Amino acid sequence: MDRRNLLMLTGAAATAPALALLLGPVAEAAAAPGLTRLNEKLVGSIESAVRDLREMDDTTGSASGDLTWGLGIWQSTSRVVAQARGHGPLVDRLQTAYIELSEQVGWMLFDARQHPQAQRVYHTGMRLARETGTSLTTHHATSNLVASTAYQAAWLGHHNDAAALLDIASRTPELPSAVAAVIAERRVYAAGQRHDPEAVLRFRDEALLHLGSPDERTPWWATWLTQDSVDAATGRAWLACDQPSRAVPFLSRRVEAASPDYPRDHLHAVLDLADTIHKCGDGDMARDLLDQAEGLIGAVSSQRMAHRYEALSSAIAA
Template identity: 85%
Template sequence: MEPAAVTTPPATVLAALMQQLEMRPEQLVARINERRARRGSFPLSLKAAYPWVRGKHPQPDNQADALAVLSARAGRCITASDAGWDAPRPRARHRHLDAPGDAPLEALLREISLGDIMDRRNLLMLTGAAATAPALALLLGPIAEAAAAPTTVRPSERLVSSIEAAVRGLREMDDSTGSADGDLTWGLGIWQSASRVVAQAHGHGPLVERLQTAYVELCEQVGWMLFDARQHPQAQRVYHTGMRLAVETAASLPTRHATANLVASTAYQAAWLGHHNDAAQLLDIASRTPDLPAAVAAVIADRRVYAAGRRHDPDAVLRFRDEALQHLGSPDEHTPWWATWLTKESVDAATGRAWLACDRPSQAVPFLSRRVEAVSPVDFPRDRLLAVLDLADTVHKCGDGDQARDLLDQAEGLIGTISSQRLLHRYKTLSATVAA
């Protein structure tokens, strides 16, 4: 004898009503769309009723249509109460990560530490004033009240050193493998855990200042990994969180320099995505940071080279290239560890990429050729892949399809060694263009 089938009771009043009427969500929407068509409205997706069945209230016009359809099906008047829609519409929960630049720091860090908020699919990329406001707030200096807050938990030397080491380890991992899923998961986990520590450690003192600097460095690194994974809204939220910390604390000079680097990386993302005004404004803010070490000023100038190329400003490309090389030629004793990556060859790469963006591929060839020769496929495979793709794009635009295909073959060999959705997307797009 077969066991009796187990039926799951309906989860909502509407689900129970539709079960009673033997009506599926798709059927409900199909009948609604017939009504919408008669008045010239666009049809709803056939999946539109599933959120209603799970408890979400439809918009007023959709609710009126749905009640009319349900009434026709039932042969009697179906009211909002009958469908479970008589209660007030549930209010969307406000999330601080939707606008980190405006959020109270403690509440923001607490929300981050809860986890999985960055997995949301409905985050939007912010542009214009919303994108640059957190950086502009840096120019006003820290909030006095926040700077005077007492320490809640005094961090230990061992804890701070561990966080600093974790940030450096994450950078080394990212340089060698790119933004692989496992690496990114690990990075976000460190970011969430560090947020909890920072939320408990306000106040002054060398250890707190080191902790704040490490957290800003961590925001820059995790933001870069999300950018490389083409998770652009998430990257922006992480960048803005680092800026928010700098605004609400009595930031030490190392923290402010790390923040300038973070703002420059935010600008690089904006330039990559074509948000040229945002990129220019962010880089202007970063360059105003006081007492910048020469290496940090060179990093910012290097980012300005690329941004100038993206907005088709050749005079600015030359000006910022000279500025970057001048800073590199005047080293001092205050170079942060995260700024040591920049070399003359790196500036060449930015210059070549800028000329390519300016539609001057012939000027880009010598710079990008030197970059391909200089960067190691073993130590920095992602940088090597980017350089090879840049050069392939350049020689293709110069009319040399054979060399472009040879370079794409090199790129295909490198793709298997790293994980970078940003460069994989570019490789596929460029391959299709060359093949055509």
Template identity: 75%
Template sequence: MEPAAVDAPPANILGALLQQLGVRPEQLVARINQLRARRGCSPLSPKAAYPWLRENPSLPQPDNQSDALAVLTAKAGRCITASDVGWDLPRCRARHRHLDAPGDAPLEALLQEISQGDLMDRRSLLMLTGAAATAPALALLLGPITEASAAPGGARLSDGLVTTIENTVRDLRSMDDSAGSSAGDLTWAIGIWQSTSRVMAQTRGQGPLIDRIQTAYVELSEQVGWMLFDARQHPHAQRVYHTGMRLARECTTSLATQHAAANLIASTAYQAAWLGHHNDAAQLLDISGRTPDLPSAVAAVISDRRVYAAGRRQDPGAVARFRDEALAHAGTQDGRTPWWATWLTPESVDAATGRAWLACGQPSRALPFLTSRVEAVSAVDYPRDRLLAVLDLADTVHKGGDADQARDLLGQAEDLLGRVSSKRVVHRYENLSAAVAA
């Protein structure tokens, strides 16, 4: 007769407590996921608790730790604190996270990490500059690391799922285009990005549906990255952009994916120019413009970004040259305009030109462009764009010596503030108000 099986002793304090309470690790995570669902967060992997149970355990992120302690307290009928499970001890050397450098990460592991973690909890992310900022985009010119292949145990895609993801990306763009994104909107957008990352990790391969979902994921990364940029969460925006680039490295069959990646890189360059990282912006835009077989509308978007970047680095000759390029591309109808490039019009190029002349310290050249922009953009449909246009014009007339008109325009801007959720634009309003008051 064989002896009865005996469970191995728990490896750490948390394991002993779970054994005492009769709770399996998967049950703990299931209860945590119930709490996360109430906040609109994506669920953790059912195996997420196992790293917490090792002999040398990793510690959960702050939100996951709070949720776990709440679940354990409810189950035990007494207060369970961090010290009760050994989570108050000094942390060991920080575990390497793929999101710190998405461009170098194994794609499937990166997508899994994104789908399981809370991006918003990563307060330690730093803005990357120089080679670290541009390498993921440059790698797109070198071709894929490996051929894309189906992930083990991958799920089968349906047309309905892919169409839903595509429509969701468009809905996000429509929502953000008007007034920017509130904290709730951004939480929802990041949740969609994380959930789509999980789908991507399970369904890599080849075929028309794969091409479509890869394109949608790159478009989604551009949109969520832009929303984070607009919320002044710049390191987080950069990691989302880089993740989209990392996915694009394995998408060699679809021109639509490559064109979406070109747009994503151009948005990354716009962020770099906004922050004053002029060399990074120039290199990113050069990479974006070298994408093969660009539709004229996409080439116009890239040239429009070049106009703004040239102004920020105070290069008047480049401003004029890239303005001509943008208008030429925008005036060419080749019938291949992606949905996300329809915003680019000659009036949009004029607005970028006015901002560029303002950044160049030439307010007299900026004035007619920015005056026209204020007159053209609707405060009802696009309050964020209207607010930005009014601030540009206020800055222009202030630099031209007309403080009274600048104050009048700031009054108009103040009326719009309550309708706009863009921290980037609100921060600009505060800085400009202080400059005019001084």
């Protein structure tokens, strides 16, 4: 395989697709009539598939079968988008669904630790948004995609890229309060990863402010965010800032509030708390939490969480 396909893009190469969004759409190139005639059933089926994929991912994590199915839908929808021409509500819905799908499949690839592939899927969604996206719903879905791209960058330690991407996402016009809260929650996590405690506090306040001012425009994909989710991001940020004692109350609340319907989130919260307690010097409690995580990990297909569990097990055993 070409070595370039194995490397994560960083710097201008990583953020260029998102920066292009600030310039607005490019003129549509002249093309032959599309081969796909859109209809309500086709577009509705794609929209339903995106939601089904999100539900599967929330339930089982990035299982190989789910990811294979998701990639197949993404590739098929890519062809539909490429062959569809014109404007109107159905085209707007198709483009929005494709951007939502790019975010979801990109997230699953990220969770499977297939980072270059995730980045390519994210960037493909951004390119569509730049070239054709005009509706507010498309813009808002794009802001979520950019924020997820930033989360991946922060997870991998590409702090400048993460900050630039989140700044771009936050500039999206007429953001619903729930979407603004999602972006702020991502900024909490990114601030912790770059060891910026003042930004952690600022963006936590911003996320809670938006959550406390709901409007009627919440997209379906933003309903996951709650104060418990912001607590989790805050705890992870303090952990990353090497201030584990500040992380404990946030992560403890997150573990207590974790729902069995979302086993990966539950596992993530338990691992975070185990890491935090270990760094606070309580090895016995950390091992108890690790035992709890071991009981959860069999129900979750997440290479990202499995890798975290193995690394933490070695650290606690040492």
